[in-house]
Amino acid sequence: MQLTDSHELVLKNVPEFGHQSRSLFQLDPSFVHLNNGSFGVIPHFVEEATQRMAHVGETNPDLFMRTGRFWRSIDASREAIAKYVGADTDTCVFVPNTATGVNTILRSISWSAEDILVRSDICFDTVIRAVESLAQFKTAPRTAMLKLGLPATHATILENFRVQLKQWRAAMPEHAKLVIIIDSIASTPAVLLPWREMVKICKEEGAWSLVDAAHSLGQEKLELKKIDADFFVANCSKWFYAKRGSALMQIPFRHQEMMQPLIPAMVNDGPGHQIHPNKFVTQFYWNGLADWLAYMSIVPALNFRRQIGGDEKINTYCHALAVKGGLRVAEILGTEVLDSPKGDGELVANMANVRLPIDTSIPGPKVFQLFHTETLGTYRTYAVPYMFNGSWWVRACAQVYAEMADFERLGHVLVEVCRKINSTANDSHIVAFP
Template structure:
């Protein structure tokens, strides 16, 4: 029988949990390493590592270096299995349907490059896809044997129902013209990055299923921000999510879900992996392809376990995300009031585009100028030490604000005053 191993719990980690958690808002800043003068309203881009998770990561790193052979040949395997089981439970899948990867771009590239593409295949993406995903799609569309690239152009503000009508019409038109052997493969967002909007991704998967298209869900922002993820019910063909953004793990940790029915399609990974045999423990061929590539920092993925412990200490997923979403809705309205503009919202159901990220229009007249981005970035990051993502969409400039347990309304007010003054100078 295999031994059961647990990740090391350091004295520093125990110290952080000896008292009940403080109230959400600025009292939570004690758990993070932020510059005391900095206001972070951009958690969605890079995440922010809590101090207890950093302590756990450091303890894991020390354990690895104390005896690398012992760790990788005996300890790593059961620790990784336990972590995959814990993540699988959160999103309602089987343990051997998920693996750990460095990031979402790595996962989606792996999926796309494992399709045996033919010239009559169609690869569909959205204009709101993240840059690295758009690059992957563009690369495939330029190969000597490549699929046809078809893009769904979404403009916001828009309602979920309008998005679904446009998406359904686009796929049905493609389906009506394809040949018998051609395939439609769709890359879609669960929560888009720019604009930072919550998409009706479950319904979009159903539309894919109806027309016989493969669905690949870029869920980079989902785990840790959505509280009701049930992948068995949603039934995507592939689903990939970062753990370092909203789930609080170390950067370089993400999960890939491939249901058993599609695992035969993943014939190799971007970087081939290996598994050291452990008595009494076995892995499926699919899981083995992602185990460890021989040079990656194993503690990155295992930090997810400590992140989940931290979230449990805080009160769990519902408590965390109820606070963040309420602040995003209220803070977005306050920021728009300060700027004299508007929140990017659904014209049909207020708030349906917003989870923990809210987009607020900036009072800028210029339609499109890269200099606006750099001028505002310099003002926010260098001079004022407050930041939210700045982007251009649909002929207007916007600020995407991410809310976290360490934010309060005063953070939106500080951002608003800085942006109001900066935009007046443009």
């Protein structure tokens, strides 16, 4: 890497995607990394660029924080991410993660007992807990579950979604709120849903849409102003290459008045005191001592993505590897991938789901502990195991630093790991993770 006259980092000799690209990331070369979806990966480029920003602030924190440099840095990130996702800048703010964004939105809505809040049957655990936590309030909505019926085609999912939405709407007063939490790319199972069309159906049926897009930023093209969901939250660290602790919360102007941060802003947002003309934006600048460097990593992450080839090149490579790699792992295991009944990769973005041949009579805690012990410790590779539709599955993530050999390695490792787990079917002993 080198610096331009404007102090912008520039990559020299960008390697081809695959194992040659490992050098771009802070990854242990002795480990096969196939779990980008949980924690993301930080390129050296982004780490160095953000540390240079940190140095500017740390040399004189008061000067940095009190003369506008901090706010301008956050604004530069907001402007960059807004342009990237096709949204108005002043509809975009940052929160630490998707769970914080979902909780912020749900707790900002003024609920009545006649309202209905819907989440899907593959909703991520932190979102489930966010929904359940509303029950502690004096006035809370009723809750319902969207049954996706996976595996299914996008067309079938949309047909069933509209039917269920109409049923909920018919069973509630006209003035009551119907709020649907929509997964864009779910976590486990890692499936790409027709979320844009689901948002459109919500509009047609008079429901609000809250899009949990934890995995979308960096995996798919976003045109948020055009899609116009009522609420949208996406992690910047999972697939976008920004530092952990950064997520985009995009709230259209029509809903901003209701929004309140979970921790009240320390900035006085009264007349003459707002940092930004938009009160909503001001409230999400500053709520106490925190490391805001993650938000400042947005611009370097965008710069890195551009220099290694751009979104289309990144996602074309990763999607093809996820589809082919998943099929190869399934072939080695003698099982199957989770996909649309059409078998065309419709449910796959950059993560593959492969069924594991694990005896389902074995207690879940034992499966998890043995799986982690063997994959992380013995075999030095990892992909996420989970239970779905009565079977064990594994989620394997494709990234620019991975290639088919990694998926083949995973497949052979899983053969041995599943064999060892199944051998304990009649053993009550639970192996502890070292």
